[in-house]
Amino acid sequence: METLYREGKARAIGVSNFQPAHLDRLLQTAEVVPAVNQIELHPWLQQEELRTLHRDLGITTEAWSPLGRGQVLQDPVVLDLAAAHGRTAAQVILRWHVQLGNVAIPKASSHDRIGENLDVFGFSLDDAAMQALAGLERGFRTGSHPDSVN
Ligand SMILES: NC(=O)c1ccc[n+]([C@@H]2O[C@H](COP(=O)([O-])OP(=O)(O)OC[C@H]3O[C@@H](n4cnc5c(N)ncnc54)[C@H](OP(=O)(O)O)[C@@H]3O)[C@@H](O)[C@H]2O)c1
Structure with missing residues (x-):
């Protein structure tokens, strides 16, 4: 991928489902820091450790299943915020993502x-409102844990 990047055939290199240990291992030999790490991330799985690490390394955090596969749309706190803002539950969650970067x-x-x-x-x-959403963390994964997936 680094060869393709240097040849201009790839505009950026990204990774997905990398845990901190995977990034550590990669960065021991990589010459190009990944532009992005795409990870499961929504109000019930906020990935604070990875988001901080990404910030320090200059890696963009990309959220897959950003709505928790639709399940977080039913959260009462999200529904209350949606009613208070005259927006939908999906818009409140996506706005939270935008404000977190x-x-x-x-x-x-x-x-x-x-x-x-x-x-x-x-x-x-x-x-x-951001604090209320921060309080929804519950370690809930819709997908496999990258450390234990077969
Ligand atoms: N890198 C990875 O390992 C990985 C793993 C999983 C997923 N992903 C990627 O993540 C992306 C999205 O993830 P996802 O589909 O798992 O979860 P998601 O985007 O969090 O949720 C999708 C669900 O939310 C519903 N939904 C979306 N917008 C809505 C709205 N405005 N109002 C009500 N319901 C709404 C959808 O319903 P409808 O479809 O009925 O509209 C669908 O059931 C995909 O592009 C997928 O490829 C990546």
């Missing part, structure tokens, strides 16, 4: 929902 890649099957999910730049969450 995450790249979020939600999947939706209808044109309307894709439009709704993009429309998150006309409002903001204040400190109290």
Whole structure:
């Protein structure tokens, strides 16, 4: 990948599901720091350790299953914030990602929902709302743990 990058055939190199130990091992030999690490990340799995490490290393955090495969849309705290802001639950979660500096890649099957999910730049969450969402961490994974996946 580094050869392709130097030849200009790849504009950036990214990794996915790398834990801190994987990044450590990679950076012992890599000459190019990955541009991005795509990891499971949503209000029920906030990945603080990795987000801090990414910040220190200059790696962009990309959130897969940013809505927790739709399950976090039912969280009462999210629903309350959505009602208070006149927005949908999906918009509140995606706005939280934006304010944390995450790249979020939600999947939706209808044109309307894709439009709704993009429309998150006309409002903001204040400190109290961000704190309320920070309190939702529960170590909930929809996918396999990268350290134990077969
Ligand atoms: N790197 C990896 O290991 C990895 C692993 C898993 C997933 N991913 C990637 O992550 C991306 C998204 O993840 P995901 O599909 O697992 O989870 P997600 O984006 O968190 O959630 C998708 C679910 O949320 C629903 N949804 C989306 N927008 C909505 C809205 N505005 N209102 C109500 N419901 C809404 C969708 O329903 P509908 O479809 O019915 O609209 C779907 O059921 C995909 O591109 C996938 O490829 C990467």
